[in-house]
Amino acid sequence: MTSFQLRTGAPGARILAFGHYQPSNVVTNDDLAKTVETNDEWIQSRVGIKQRRIAGPDESVVDMAVQAGGKALANSGLSPADIDLVVVATCTQEATIPNASAQVAHRLGIVSPGAYDVNAACAGFCYALNNASDAIRGGSARNVLVIGAEKLSQWVDWTDRSTCIIFADGAGAAVLGPSEETSVGPVVWGSAGDMAERIYIKDRNSFLFQEGQSVFRWTTTNLHTVAKEACELAGVKPSELTAFVPHQANLRIIEAIARKLKAENAVVADDIVEAGNTSAASIPLALSRMIERGDVPSGTPALLIGFGAGMTYAAQVVEIP
DSSP states (O other): OOSOOOSOSSOEEEEEEEEEEOOSOEEEHHHHTTTSSOOHHHHHHHHOOSEEEOOOTTOOHHHHHHHHHHHHHHHHTOOGGGOOEEEEEOSOOSOSSSOHHHHHHHHTTOOSOEEEEEOOGGGHHHHHHHHHHHHHHHTSOSSEEEEEEEEGGGGSOTTOHHHHTTBOEEEEEEEEEEESSOOBOOOEEEEOGGGGGGEEEOSTTSOEEEOHHHHHHHHHHHHHHHHHHHHHHHTOOGGGOSEEEEOOSOHHHHHHHHHHHTOTTSEEOOTHHHHOBOGGGHHHHHHHHHHHHTOSOTTSEEEEEEEETTTEEEEEEEEOO
């Protein structure tokens, strides 16, 4: 690492590269105003979104995961033969059997890897990233492909303006490998099961429900302390962060956590403006796009924090590849 040292005391894992994928279909706020009672000003003032990407009817979670995973793999300089574990974070897989990860691995030419899915909703990528880091540090895997992929559009009622304005589709991925110095900090994670009924899908014939005001209050009240604890465990001060990449749930939530964190030198991800809320895909999608644009320097610390249905949450400091 060039400018900071995570305080963990043992060799571990590092992120080698990111990749992302977004569907080509762009849906603007004006487009939504043609079918539900809303307008661009109302949507932007409440959630900060201008547009979002929606997958086509024949485009699946696995399809998007393959695209993002393939780009991350290419960017890492590794070959499919180098990957021995694939983890896909998703809560919107069309069917739970078979899992997405084994299908993604097969389509990418990764032969006989460990493969499993993680459902921690919008915190899923951070959960999967920690699992991958632990697998490498523990010797269970050498190189791991971690993907967050979601097709929320198939679980949204497009006549319900409280949800259809927020959720979107996409995928983001990272490749992790071994490192002499730990570049993925300790995770701070947890859940608030008493909040489980605030965001849920009742059954396979139902649409996603979200009690927006309760979620807003809970996240803006509790999550800055989780973010600060992740920095403390990594031995990094918030002022030393070059990037803060929270789950892209709502621009007002992002801004509120950032203010309380006081990471004044960090670029704060605001991918939600153009990408919408893509659940487990949002953090790797946002960070991949930031790296691609040159917004964040390699070798510097970024804080990731995911939070969502469950309520689940997880945060860790990582080194930008």
